[in-house]
Amino acid sequence: MSVIRQLTYQPVGRPAAAVETMTFDRLRELNDGGTQRADFHVIAVVDAGHGSVTVDFLRHPLGERSAVWVAPGAVHRWDDIADVAGHLVLFVPTAPVTHATRELVACADLVAQWSVPDADWPFVDTARNHLLLEASAPPTDATAQLPEILLSALIARLRPPHSDARSTNAVFGLFRSRVEAHFREHRDAGYYARALGYAPRTLSRAVQQATGRTAKAYIVDRTVLEAKRLLAHDRLTAAGCAHTLGFPDASNFSVFFRKATGMRPGAWQSAVAAPMKGDAEESHSRP
Structure with missing residues (x-):
């Protein structure tokens, strides 16, 4: 492992x-x-x-x-x-x-x-x-x-x-902060538009301008990144990821992950696994 x-x-x-x-x-x-x-x-x-x-x-x-x-x-x-x-x-x-x-x-x-x-x-x-x-x-x-x-x-x-x-796109800055706080519970771009008080089109334009992605794609990418971290770092199963990220069940999470990455969670986890020398804990700071 x-x-x-x-x-x-x-x-x-x-x-x-x-x-x-x-x-x-x-x-x-x-x-x-x-x-x-x-x-x-x-x-x-x-x-x-x-x-x-x-x-x-x-x-x-x-x-x-x-x-x-x-x-x-x-x-x-x-x-x-x-x-x-x-x-x-x-x-x-x-x-x-x-x-x-x-x-x-x-x-x-x-x-x-x-x-x-x-x-x-x-x-x-x-x-x-x-x-x-x-x-x-x-x-x-x-x-x-x-x-x-x-x-x-x-x-x-x-x-x-x-x-x-951040400096030129205040709407995106607000969206990004809200996504970071709530992507585990909300993956609907409409939720963020309502929460921030912007029309969906306004929010979509701001995110597209800042990232080249739609608001929905930004939320998906942030969720997938966290899922990858959980799979690689915490060695969670699909069921564990589903629980942590707010999906109804392992099957629902697996469908989401495969659609976004082209791989099943377990297959992706195996693909990135690599033997590592040394202890799991390091007391001194080093990058």
Whole structure:
């Protein structure tokens, strides 16, 4: 049976630190190629090389001047990082200090990978290097919050794509938050239109503009993602998933899952299972 390693945020040497950094060299020393799930955020900034990372069952390329964001709870695996140079920043959800960056961190569907535009790279590189310098300095009462401030600067300079949808599409932001809170009970787009006080067409246009998907497809995709996490991480059966996700029974859930993915839940679970070395629990934070 596949085991997904649980990672808990426990920074080395600075127990109270909300932000920790490491190089890809250090990640290679720690990484065993297994699948992981953390209770903290990981942002990776790639300087050079090529590789790949799988986040919530989707494989993403790593390349020069690209960035990766792995949110808490996301099932992920560093597939190919032998040739990758850069840094990773690990932080708790409350670490950012500005309102805008806290909103980004709280976003329900973070973009996992994107390329940093050439015009933005000098600012990203400078923000990253300043954070690395402060994170390596001995902490004092006067400087304790500097890594958190500089993390906020780095996030702002990285300009993750999900920030655009949140800042320019208020209707979608409200819809996304409501779906995150209620997709286990409600999978009808009409429910969200009524709950938010918008006409179904208005809601549909907002979701289409932000994601390229219909409101119904967005809800289905979010439910399927949670089902995949339950199947891969918690090793639940179809009956267990049905109970957790609010389906009447295992048969109903299986029909839903197969229609969305083309596979039965048990077959998908078997397909993604992979042997993993090490213990199921990990006490030290690492991506």
